[in-house]
Amino acid sequence: MSGPVLPRRGFLAATAGFAAALTLAACGDEGTPTQAAPTAAAGGWTFTDDRDKKLDLPKRPARVVAQVGAAAALWDFGVRPVGVFGPHKLKDGTRDPQVGNVDITKVRGLGNVWDEFNVEQYIALQPDLLVSSMYIKGTLWYVPEKSKATIEQVAPTAGIMLTGRSAMQVIGKYEELAKSLGADLQGVPEAKARLEAAGKELAAFKDLKILMMSAGPDSMWVVNPPEYPDIVHLTENGLNVVKPSKVDEGGFFQTLSWENADTYDADVILYDTRTQSLKPAEMMKKPTFAKLPAVKAGQLYPWSAEAPYSYQGYADFVEGLVANLKKASKLP
Template sequence: MTEQSVWRFTDDRRQLTTAQRRPTRVLAYVQAGATLWDYGIRPEGIFGSGHDGAAPDRAKTGTLPLDTVDYRGAGDALDVDTLLRGDPDLVVAVSYGHGQIYGLDPDTAKHLEERVPVVVVDVGQARTLDRVAERFAELALALGGTRDPGADGELAAARERLRGVVGARPDRPRVVALSPAGPEQVHIARPAMWPELRVLAELGVALVAPDEGPGVNWSTDGWDRAAALSPGIVLTDIRSNAVPLDGIDDPAWAAARQGAHIVPWNPEPLCSPQALARFLHLVADAVEAVRAV
């Protein structure tokens, strides 16, 4: 075996992973697995976080073929033996900074790394979405994946479409991103803390931030505070841990929502060009719909 034939990849913890051959049985955090699938890498298994349940969250799985990808579970249901039941030869995890593996108990993560190589991609707020996407692309290509030849052009077209739809007009619709917590509370996103929301802002979307206060990523408030932001477009969290927006009957919110357009939003986005393009087109559709009224 020559040195050049050894597989190697340096992850976002600056840890070099090597193997005698390219890994072919990848276990991945669901966000990572769904992103890798867009490059033709089918993970043999996926796992969720403490926000997830006994079944995979369809908001996070993208176009993953769930009939052939084994879902290991999430949260307290995850231990090393469960994670390794498909005999993976590589684990792809994500981190929100400082290299800590998201979705796994630190002891579980430690014992997992003692038995199988783990590659971590940083998806935290300090990174641009473009950089996160490029890191996933580098990993996917190293694993034998391929770029969709039309994906980059598709994304560029989606960016230009949204930029053009928003334009420089003063009547840009106000956009609020939120995660419904229940009938009395809502988590309102602080746009600057979310890479995909920063992309929208760069393209001219008028994202509205909640008042300063506790909470780094979210401001947790009553629905009256969300209503006071007067959204023309609402990006609503559609993950399984969020309460469906249709179930919220707060009077102030019901009045504010009446004229707003709703866009589904996954705060753990797939980080491939085609996935971001789909999201940008959804936002552009909503902007056009608001202006058509």
């Protein structure tokens, strides 16, 4: 994840995917696509997405294709996509963390890296609906610009906005979509209660100064809290997250050279765990980073930067964070 050419692609996309392109169905490991959890209901279906676009179909979509983040959220609510695109499979064939609980043996993979989307396979799936998150209103995440027109002719699309919202707002929108698709929402009340309980615990750590970052070979990115739903959720619940004084174009983060890793004081550092972000052992090879007080104190903890936007996904994320913060203390 070297210095970003484009802000969103450099930080968001480059850290999101890494594996070589999946081959066609000859790979033989994609399984048989499953229907969405509900069967298509009689009567019409409507849903207004975050582009303010009202989708109006003669029947409820049954065959849903989704970007991995959207698929992970919908899966937890009980919707079973037939296809996914975006980082979903690691080099060893196991699930990429970004795809959450999705059973990748039962969905067709249409692409595993940025700018990869197999349009022919998408058409063959006979989708009723494509769902993706959006960091920029109107731009569906991981839908390649070069194929956008064709993809949008195949089936209606729905976009769920991430930027500038809290995680609870995003989760609520996915819940609304899942309900409209007839999902059973099994396990949702319990997970929602877990998330609320964990959220209340965050206020106990309000005195800790927390820096959230992602790491590349030549740079580290200090994220800008208001732009990320998960960080908005954390700050709304009392965490003191460092806000960079100067952000790059696009507003998502500030790029720092490793020589300037000590620009901001912090008691705790949360690092991006996505595949192409450097791991702690690699970051420790950067002398300025290794000397940071939080690092020397062992207060370097994982940040699940793309936890599924479901109550289950966020309960797991916040509970894990609380457990780590209980081990931390304010530094001199």
